[in-house]
Amino acid sequence: MAEAMQLDVFKMVMENINLLIFVAGVICFLVVAITQVTKNLPGLRSIPTDLQVLVLSIVFTMVAYFAYVDMTGFPVTWYFVVTMVVIGFVIALVSTKGWTYVADLFWRFQHKGDDADADEEE
Known part of the structure; x- marks a missing residue:
């Protein structure tokens, strides 16, 4: 049951990724x-x-989450509340530094992970 719900949540997120980016x-x-x-x-x-x-950022993210839960009837779970707090931190970073800064930060760490994988293969 829990695995099916996780797959449903993942599918829902992937289907609505454009809406999620718009809301962010x-x-x-x-x-x-x-x-x-x-x-x-x-x-x-x-x-x-x-x-x-x-x-x-955290307040608006939590309000958006609870509004979504209220509209869809999706159950409120503690890990989604924690996730919304973490997303609130990302929203704050984007609000203060900009999308480009966050994207550069993501790609910098993404490429470091790729370099570590390449070193392990050698």
Whole structure:
């Protein structure tokens, strides 16, 4: 039963990858826009902007997850909640550094893994 559910989740993610990327982009835009408008407010001026971005990213990611769960009737599980927190960190990184920085970081580590595999084969 659990394996079938995992395959269903993987299939669902792969079928909706374009929608997921779109939602991530919308969340990034909202985080940046709200941060730019509110970072100079008296109560928020004393906290670092990166912390504000991180909190907004995690909150928006969790709200999007719970909205999706509510609309689809998909069960809430602890590992998806943890996954949403991790995705919130990635959204914060994209919001502060940009997509290019995150893509370069991914490819840098991807190529290091390929080099390690090539060394093991020799």
